[in-house]
Every structure is written in C-alpha cells, then in structure tokens.
Amino acid sequence: MKSVLLSTLGASISVSLLVAAPASAQNANVDKRVDRLEQEMRAVQRKVFPGGSSRFFEPDIAPDTATPTTPSTTSSAVSDLIARVDALERSLASLTNQVERNDFRIKQIEDKMAADAVPPVSTDPATVSTAPSTGSDPGDQQNAASAPDPERVSGVASIIMPDTGNAGEDAYIYGYRLWEAKYYPEAQAQLKKAAEDHPNHRRASFAKNLLGRAYLDDGKPALASVALYENYQELPRGERAPDSLYFLSTALVQLDKKADACRVLAELQDVYPNAASGRLRERVESGNAAADCS
Known part of the structure; x- marks a missing residue:
C-alpha cells in the first residue's frame, strides 16, 4: 500500500543522486590534487629550507647538505608554489559554489515533487459574508456569498462542547456531535x-478517522482519501487506523479507483488481521464486493 501512495519517493531519490553525482566526482579529484600539491610542497621545502623548520612539513629524507641552493632557484620555486596554491584555492571556491547551487536545485526539485504528490487542499469550512458587496459591478454583487441560514446558525450553536x-x-x-x-x-x-491540538491523545486517531468520514459524508472523497491515509500513516497503532483503511477503500471506489481499493483492503487484512476478521469483518466483505476484488 505504501508503495502505491508514495511512488514519487524513489523518483525524488534518483533525481537527487543524478544532480549530486558531479559534485562527488569533483571532490575526489580535488582530494587527489591536494595530495599531489602536498608532495610537491615537501619537495620544494627540501630545496628552500634544507635545514628543516617546525613551521613547515617534515622532510621525507635527510637534506643533502653538500648541494648549494641559489637565490634564483629559491625565488622561482616559491613563486611557482604560491601561484599553484592560489589556483587551488580558486578551484575549491568554484567547487563549493557549485555544490551549494546543486543543493539548492535538489531542494527545489524535492519541494515540487512533494507538492505534486498530493494537491494542496483546504479543509476549513467555507466562510460566508453577511455584508453586501461594496463593488459597483452588479456581477460582483450576484456572486457575493449569501447570508448564513439563521436556522443552521442556531442549530450549530445548540451543539455544546463538553467540559469534563x-x-x-x-x-x-x-466534533463527533457536529458530525452526528x-x-x-x-x-x-x-x-x-x-x-x-492533541496529537498525542488517544482520541487523535478517532478524530483523524472521523474527519475522513465527514469528508465522505459531505461528498468529498478526494479530501477523505488524504485524511484517512494520513491517519493510517501517522498513527498506525491508533485505535481507528484499521477503520481508516476501510473508509479509504470506500473513498477510492467513489473515485473510480477500484484496483487501489482492493490493495487497501488487502493491506487492512495483512496489517490488522484481528480487526479485519473481527469487528470489521462485515465491512471488509462489503468493501471487497464494492471494489470487485477477486
């Protein structure tokens, strides 16, 4: 089930690896260049400072005290070394900049794929305005939301939140009383x-499951499928996680995705065998029939 609903994850990882690969190869190349430069610095140090110095690298072999060093050779060697170090620093700075750009591109790709996986939806109830439109266009006034039904306002107000x-x-x-x-x-x-507000409370699993059912009862199976799958994914040990899989299959049937609904019901029977064969047995049977599962 998770492989069906999270199929974009593998693509995201693949894209990340493809983008990051050039940076890894360049890092290895720079490491080799640094090693070679250190060897050359040791060689130059033996020529420039034949007596050794604690400020520089230890010589690999004892210096040849019989070989004189001329000022022109020393100056040339030091100048060449400084130039190569400057070139290496420029190369490292360029590589660092490229890696940072690649990291930014990877983040953009991952954000886009995450947004494409589940379209953003609003789960807040639609709000209506009680004031008339102030625009001069008659069309704006016609499209303005009508005033709320006083009977509905009174009915909602009559539902009291308990205070235990x-x-x-x-x-x-x-929430249950409003749904009922x-x-x-x-x-x-x-x-x-x-x-x-209460993600660690026992009733969090109940609330997320009933949220999906409220969307189903409101004729919004797409929103229901998102809410129900999130409950199963985020609270797999919650008391209503098995129920969410059943109602998810119902939402998928309404979305004309019967094959996916059958996979969800199979997941329910595999992950929660006791619930599937116990209190949810009749619902599982009716769900398999509705989705034409073989």
Whole structure:
C-alpha cells in the first residue's frame, strides 16, 4: 500500500543522486590534487629550507647538505608554489559554489515533487459574508456569498462542547456531535483542530478517522482519501487506523479507483488481521464486493 501512495519517493531519490553525482566526482579529484600539491610542497621545502623548520612539513629524507641552493632557484620555486596554491584555492571556491547551487536545485526539485504528490487542499469550512458587496459591478454583487441560514446558525450553536476537564476528549466529542448532527463543514473544522491540538491523545486517531468520514459524508472523497491515509500513516497503532483503511477503500471506489481499493483492503487484512476478521469483518466483505476484488 505504501508503495502505491508514495511512488514519487524513489523518483525524488534518483533525481537527487543524478544532480549530486558531479559534485562527488569533483571532490575526489580535488582530494587527489591536494595530495599531489602536498608532495610537491615537501619537495620544494627540501630545496628552500634544507635545514628543516617546525613551521613547515617534515622532510621525507635527510637534506643533502653538500648541494648549494641559489637565490634564483629559491625565488622561482616559491613563486611557482604560491601561484599553484592560489589556483587551488580558486578551484575549491568554484567547487563549493557549485555544490551549494546543486543543493539548492535538489531542494527545489524535492519541494515540487512533494507538492505534486498530493494537491494542496483546504479543509476549513467555507466562510460566508453577511455584508453586501461594496463593488459597483452588479456581477460582483450576484456572486457575493449569501447570508448564513439563521436556522443552521442556531442549530450549530445548540451543539455544546463538553467540559469534563479532559481537553482532548472534549474536543473530539464536540466534533463527533457536529458530525452526528450532519453539520459536516463545522465537524471537519473541529475534528481537524482536535487532532492538531492533541496529537498525542488517544482520541487523535478517532478524530483523524472521523474527519475522513465527514469528508465522505459531505461528498468529498478526494479530501477523505488524504485524511484517512494520513491517519493510517501517522498513527498506525491508533485505535481507528484499521477503520481508516476501510473508509479509504470506500473513498477510492467513489473515485473510480477500484484496483487501489482492493490493495487497501488487502493491506487492512495483512496489517490488522484481528480487526479485519473481527469487528470489521462485515465491512471488509462489503468493501471487497464494492471494489470487485477477486
């Protein structure tokens, strides 16, 4: 199941490796050049400082004290060494700049692929304006949102949040009561808030699962599939993780993705065999029938 819904991960890793490969090869090349430069510096040091000095590299062999050193040879060797060190520093600076550009390109590619994997959606209930449009265009006034239904406002206000002292429990129960009363947009907002405000509470799994169901009941199977899969992925040991897989299969059937729905139901039976053969047995059977699973 995870391989189906997270198929972009492998592509992202592959792109990252392709972009980063030139930098790795250049690093190895620079390492070789540094080693060669250090050997050449030792050789020059033996010519320039035949007596040895604690400020420079130890000579590999004892200096030949019988060989005189001329000022012209010393000056030429030092000048050549300085020039090569300057060239190496420029090369390293260029490589560092290229690696930083590659890292930035990789981050951009990964962000784009993550955004393309699941289209951004808003789970907050639609808001409406009670004030008339101030624009002079009559078309703007026609498209302005109508005032909320007073009966609905009164109905939502009649749903009271419990106050038991257990904030996570109270937040979930309030969302459940809104869903039970069929105030689906308001229930969606409350259940999402309950899960975000109390991520470590036992009811977080319940809230995320019921959020998906509220989207399903509101005729939004795409949003439901996202919410239900996230509950299974983020809280696999939560009490409603198996239920989320079942309702995810229902959302996929509504999206005309029956093959994926069958894979989800198979995942449910494989990961949660006790729930699949116990309290969810009838739902699993009806789900397999709805998705035409063989």
